[in-house]
Amino acid sequence: MGQGAAAIWVLLGARHGDNQQLLAIAQALGLPYRVIQLQFNAAAALAPVLLGATRLSWRTRDAEPLQAPWPPVVLAAGRRSVPAARWIQRQSSGRTRLVHVNRPWAPLSWFDLVVSTPQYALPQRENVLVNRLPFVPGEPARAVALPASLQQHAAAMPRPWTLVMVGGNSRPYVLDGSAAIALAQRVNEQVRSSGGSAWVLGSPRTPATAMDRIERALEIPAQVVRWGRAENPYAALRRTADRFIVTMDSAAMLTEALLSGRPVLPFALPARPDWRWRLASTWRAAAERAPASLLARSFDALQDLGWLSSTRDVGLLVRGLEAAGVFDGQGRAPELARQERQATVTRIRRLIDAS
Structure with a gap:
């Protein structure tokens, strides 16, 4: 779509699952959107807090340049996309709102909305929406024949x-x-x-x-x-x-x-966790046992700064889904997904309306 008509810019990275979620959200919003494929270099291995709102670690494959009019909202996912989203926001003089999917590995305060799921164990924040199911495309509407x-x-x-x-x-x-x-x-x-x-x-x-x-x-x-x-x-x-x-x-x-x-x-x-996963998991568990302690406050502070990432524990996701009773095939999962998708769309539309 032409950039002049795009209310949303969707920054695609290298992960297929992340990209599918971003596109599903953009389509559910029902507004014109522009898809921008990002490419990354070796500098993308650096933490977003070090790269800032720069173009040092990324470029686009698009023929259209990134220029005004800047979009009301940018959708992105993954650590490596964070500098690109923040660069766009800076060019817009701060008017573009940032929506990040999953975990940003960066200060949560940088984003207007983070849409996540339980396996990332993000802390409770006003700008963090934790759904029990990822925002993925639904079952195909039409039957597909076997090859x-x-x-x-x-x-x-x-x-x-x-x-x-x-x-x-x-x-x-x-x-x-x-x-x-x-x-x-x-x-x-x-x-x-x-x-x-x-x-x-x-x-x-x-x-x-x-x-x-x-x-x-x-x-x-x-x-x-x-x-x-x-x-x-x-x-x-x-x-x-x-x-x-x-x-x-x-x-x-x-x-x-x-x-x-x-x-x-x-x-x-x-x-088979590495030392970083074990450290973050142990620290998080200790913080949960004593939420008012210095240990808990330091864990939250380092997460907010993006220096200590939340650990990915799919067991947390499964336990939440088990509590919702979705595994027995009685149709609860599609209804739960419908409710969560609507809540996500409503939050993003509010950002667009306020921009």
Whole structure:
């Protein structure tokens, strides 16, 4: 869209999941928006508090330059996009409002709104909106056919279908050999209990060795589809599967399964945290036990400054969703998502109206 008509600028980075959330929010707002693809250099590894509102770490792929009229709102996600969002805000003389998705790894006070989910354990702030589900695209409105190369296999697979969505290594979670075998055993148990067969889909992060182990350990009728080896049947299976098993390394994958309204079984991957994750987790836990202590105040202060990032603990997300009763396939997840999406859109529209 032409920049003169764009009420929203959407800064896309390198992470597909982040980009999908940003685009879903922009589309839900129902306003003209401009998509800007960012590219980053080695300086992007520096903390946003060091880079400030500069162009040292990023550039755009767009033919259109970034220039006035500046947008009322910028949507962004990820640490590396923060300098770009702040640079745009500076060019607008502070009039552009900043909306950040997930965690910014930067002072929360820099943003007019941070839209997050429980796994990031952000502190309570007026400008932080914590939803229980990420803002991801809903289930496709139209049926999608299975790729022709898989239709013969599908005809031979008994119903009901269990769709197994396999992620991979995503710090601090790992899909190693033992986790792969444990996942296959869980699939065996589920299919023996419910009957039918299983589709096992890999993702870009799934190690090839893990998929090999899963396939060898499966003892029930199953079709294993490796990422990039064939046409991707995910869109079709998401609509037609009867139940899901999802590895807990990706909140977006889990949410997409839940939005089907059918039963979902999350599968926990083992965590292998580095020293930074262990330090932040231990510090956060101690702060929660004594919220009025100096330890808690120092933790909050360092988070506000962006020097100490919140840890990503998908277990926090799953526990919140379990409390909401969304895993049993009774349709609670789509309704919860609808309510949270509306709350998010309302908050952003208020920023646009006030700009």
